[in-house]
Structure formats: C-alpha cells, structure tokens
Amino acid sequence: MFRKNKFQKLKEDLIEKLLFLFSLVSIFVTVGIVAVLSFETFAFFKEVSLLEFFTDTQWTPLFVRKHFGILPLLCGTLLTTLIAMLIAFPAGLISAAYLSEYASEKARGIIKPIMEILAAVPTVVYGYFALLFVTPLLKKCIPGMSGFNSLSSGLVMGIMIIPLISSLSEDAFHAVPMGLREAGYALGSSRLQVSLRIVLPAAFSGVCAACVLAISRAVGETMIVAIAAGQQPRLTFNPLVPIETITAYIVQVSLGDTPHGSLEYRTIFACGMFLFVMTYFLNIVSYKLRKHFQQVYE
C-alpha cells in the first residue's frame, strides 16, 4: 500500500513536470522568433544603414544597383490594407449589428457556420480568385488597369476579413447588458437607434479591438498579394498598377535561389522583423482594448 502510494506520487510529479515543459515551448518559440529575426537583421544593418532603410525611396536588392529603402514595400502593404479595410470595416460591422440585434436565432444558426467557412478558405484560393476572377472583371470596367494590381487583391482580402470583424464585433455587441437596450426601448427608441446610439457606443472598445486585429491580419496577409498584386515595389497610392508588399517580397525571395548568408538572404529577415514589430504593436493595442472592454462589462 505504502509503495503504491509512493509510486503514485512519483507518477503525478512526473506528469506535472512534463506538462510544464510542454507549456514552456511557447516561450521558446517566441524567443526563437525574436532571436532568429534579430540575428539576421543585425547582420543586415551592419551593411546597410538604418537611415537608408527608412528614408530611401527605392527597394531594389535583387538588381545590380542596390537600394534598400523599405518605404515602397511599406506603401504597398498600407495600400492593400487600406483597400481591404474600406470593404471589411463597414461590411463586418453592419453584418455584426444585423446578426446581434436583428437576426432571429434560426437565421444566426445558418449564417454563422457559413461565415466560418468563408474564413476557413485557404488564402492561396483567395489569391487565385483575385487574379483570375476579380481582376478580369474589374478590367472590363476600368480599361487602363494592369493585370497585377492592389485593387483586386485588396478587395478580396477585405472580403476574407469580413468574418473576423463580424464575429468579434458581434461578441462585443452581445456582451452589452440587455438592460441598456431595454432602457432605450422604454424611451421609445427604434431598433436602429438602440443599435447605433446605445449598443455601438457601449461596445466601442470591443469593436475597435476587432478592427485593429483585422488591420494586423491584413498587414501580415501573404498569399493573396503575392499572387495578385505583383512584384514591383513602388512608392504610389495608385490602386491600378502592380506593387509589392513586405510579405510578397519575402515570398518572392524565398522562391528564388538566394544563397544562404548573402545580403539578399538577410533582407527577408529585416523585412520580417519590420513586419513582426508592426503586427506586434497592433496586437498589443487590440489586446489592451479588449481587456478594457471586458473590464467594463464583467
């Protein structure tokens, strides 16, 4: 009996230690990402000055005359993100308001799984859709448009992100206490007035958290822009011409045979670092907003 207890204790301890080790992996991965990115980025900045990286208006590391200015890539990323958000913000919020304030339980039961499937379609499929369906369609309306452009990739990216904004904002709307709505109705407000003037302001920080997270997702989105936006880094806000985003550049270099340890090889890590820092800040902002929202209603 005593021996069995001792064995049991040992087993319990071992299992707890093992599970603890498992959970440490997440820390190792985070450290690993930062370490790998910083290591190559430092090596990169030994050869290229920070000033050039942030102020040069050309990005041509793969040409003979090399320029290392991140601005054109950043511009491409911001442009596609902007177009995507112009679609996703209004559409996501309106559909969240509809699902949370208007739709019947039955309608929600049908619509929400379909939204989930919309979000589950692999991004390479959306890329195909942008290049071979949306671009030819838009070309009929806008004759001067190039085969690769930020408009169609941005539009498709926006559609891809609608479910994200919709479901997170709906959660936020849902968390607003019923009493607030009832008070509004008691004063004779319509459903729309209650939605826009009571529920939306009350859920504002939660909705902002959803929108910031959506921006972060759009900034890091890779396959759609790698397929449909082109490979020409360009400092422009014209949505009809080919551009290149930070993520698409990483893909472009990865597809080639860039020798390990060369400056070209290191550029993708510098770009990755830049991207990582950008999305990290966006995620922190979103997290803080969500925490703030939860504090108000719990």
Added chain:
Amino acid sequence: MNRKIVNKRLDSLFKALGILTTVFGILVLLVLFIDVFLDGASRLSMNFLTSFPSRKPEAAGILSAWVGTIWIMAVTALIALPLGIGSAIYLEEYAPKNRLTGLIEISIANLAGVPSVIFGLLGLGLFVRWFNLDRSVLAGGLTLAILVLPVIILSTREALRAIPFSIREASYAVGATKWQTVYFQVLPAALGNIMTGVILAMSRAVGETAPLITIGALTYIAFLPQPPVTFSGGFPFMHFSLQGLFDPFTALPIQIFNWVSRPQKGFSVNASAGIIVLLGITLAMNSIAIILRYRQRKKTRW
C-alpha cells in the same frame, strides 16, 4: 407621429442593408466555388491524382502534392497535438498564478497573432539552417506545428474551462489524484470540444502556403518521400523506415500557387482542379468540426 414612421422606415432599411451585407459574403463564397468548379472540374480525373507535375499542363498531376500534404499533416499533428493539449492542461489545471505562468500566457497570446510568413522565417532560420534539416518533410511539419500550436492551446483551454468545477470536486472527494481527475473526468468530458478545435486547427494547416514557401519547399518534385512502411523483399516482408521525414517535399497549396503564377492557360485550369481538391479537404474538415460542436452542444446540460 411623422417621426415614428421615419424611424420605422429607417429601421427596416437598415435591416435590409444588414441582410444584404451578410448575404454578400455568402454570395462571394458561392461565386468563388462556381468559378473554380467551372474552370477545373473538367481536369479532375484519376490521372490528375496519380501523375507527377509536368511541363505539359495536360499531363501534370498532383500526386507528389497530396502525398506531401499527408506527410506534413501527420508530422504536424504528431508534434502539435501532444504539445498543445498538454500545455492547455497545464495552464488550466496545474499552473500556479505566478510570473512564469503570466509569461507563458503572454507568449501564447502573442504567437496567435504573428503572421504565418514569420513562422516560415523562423523555420528557415531554425530548422532548415541551424538544425540542418534542409527543405525536408520534418522541417515543414515542425514549422506548421509551431504555427498551429497557439490555436490548439487556446481552443483546448476553452474546452477545459467549460467543464464545471463540481466534476473535479466530486472526483477529488472519492480520493482521485489530480492526474486521475484530469484523465478520467475532465478530458473525456471536454473531448468533443477539444476535437473540434484540433480539427479546425489542422484544416488551417492544410491550406497554409506562405510558411512552406518561405522555408524553401520545392515547387517541382517528381518523386515521393520514402513511405514509412514498405511491403517487399524477404522476411519479415514489412519494412519500417523514417527516412521519408528527411526527403524533400511539395504540398497541395504550393503546387496550386506554382500553377497560378504561370501565364499559360492550361496551368490555371490545373490550379482550379487542385483548388477543388484542397477546398474539398478543408470544407470536409470544417463540416466535421461544426457538426461535432453542434452535437456536443445539444448533448451537454450541466
């Protein structure tokens, strides 16, 4: 009185707008499916599934792609499932509230928001270069395992949190130890929801393209990784080998990307046919997850 009518009109107008916007997303999905199907269905055949990629679009197939995808998914699942579910159990059932636990939680929350292409860069720097795994199945599987790890942890934690505390207390009351409580009471009760999360995470991994391209997965491969079990030769007629883990690979989404980016019409038809297969896999996994969750919800009444 007049204003009341205006308000009512605005109200129904907004409702119509809401339905329209929501249906818009669904409509796009439908158009996408139809477009892909019209383009690719004619190309879909047994030959397409059993041929290697080729320079001639009519002769090309997705054999190395889907076999590669199965390899990668197996490695990813074998690594990410124990790690993810184990971490979640630790954090929900064991972890003390201290700074280290806080650090783990922050890491997971942060990893969940990192763009997938960054995981590819980690895989390139760590697995491909530092561990010298080269562009192998193992490097790809490890990279995707790390990518889905936070997703699995978060969904498993949610599933564990849904189990009421009284179940654990009842188990302790009859003398069960902590692990016995977790293993015999909490895990079985949470299994349905855990499986839902795991399937959704794996369906995300199936379609991931960017990280695999970043670690340098090849786009043109005319051979398969060595299978883990072969039936040939002399006694005992069955040979086990893990050599396939170190072979180069390609995967379904990579093959699709490769075909999409070629200008010839024949290859874009191939891409649509590949997409039909890929969408079939993801949609099947998602439907299973949704049905599983639905049944779980109906079954449980705490």
